[in-house]
Amino acid sequence: MPLIPCEAGEEKMPELPEVEVVRLGLEPVVVGARVNQVRILEPRSLRRHLGPEEDFVDRLCGARLSCVLRRGKFLWFPIEETKEALLVHLGMSGQLRIGESESEFGPLLRVQLFLTTQENKEAVVGFVDQRIFGSMAIDGLVTNSERVNSETRGSDHPIPGTISHIARDPMDEYFDERKLLLELRQRTTGIKRLLLDQRIVSGIGNIYADEALWRAKIHYETPANLISRGKVKELISAVKFVFGRALEQGGTSFDSQYLNVNGKAGYFSRSLEVYGRERKPCSRCGSLIRRDRFMNRSSYICPKCQRRRRTR
DNA sequence: CGTTGGCCCTGATCGC
């Protein structure tokens, strides 16, 4: 069975497209599977769980998982017997990998789930996470009317309570583009910070934020309310474009159900125009890409295409 | 409430 080896250095934070590829890879194995046993190797990986470690294990053991859902960068597995779900966030370095034996996940294995699949086969899911920014939890599912930010449109499918503040992502069929447009245009904060704020729009991380801003030719610090309506629309289209392109590439390298069921193999660096391309030429104008420090992270821009406070 | 700054966390890598 092919397992992707860990190669140091090429690790990147999974954003929406990578998480979706993980979701697709898990789906055939996990849907209808029964959890027989749970092993916690690193209790800090349960930080999001509201309760002790034993409680997490008790609630999950014996559960049948009905499907794999995603919003933004969160994944969850509703449990058939209860109104709860196994909630997972990969953080910066988390991976969910499918295996058949116990020992193939390496020293960064944090949580292990032993499953019996719908086809009555044994499977093991390993949660591997170097930096322990990712986490797992058992969380109650709530419907729209019970949510913190109840939504004005869309389905009333239940969602884990602790992530009910997470906005719909741009690939969601009920994503409300007009609502996002209106919200962005009345905020004075720099546009990149808003793109990264999962309460406003989810799924975007540092890499695809830079990519989308480059496509729309917007400087990352431009106050959102100073960007014209048309330009904000362009930006939202750019987000959808970079997500869509990454998903296509993730899909093409997706030969078997085991391939790409981890947080890194699906990273599609060939398609990146600015991120990680410091001092390399902009593919539009030839200017050298610059790396700035911003919000304790890197921002890559083309200094010519993305001028400060360009609004139209 | 909107905005902003900073903390968490580990292993790879770099400079001296």
Added chain:
DNA sequence: TGCGATCAGGGCCAAC
């Protein structure tokens, strides 16, 4: 060879 500094950044929270 050793060792401290640096870097990666999503989510969340305190402070104003």
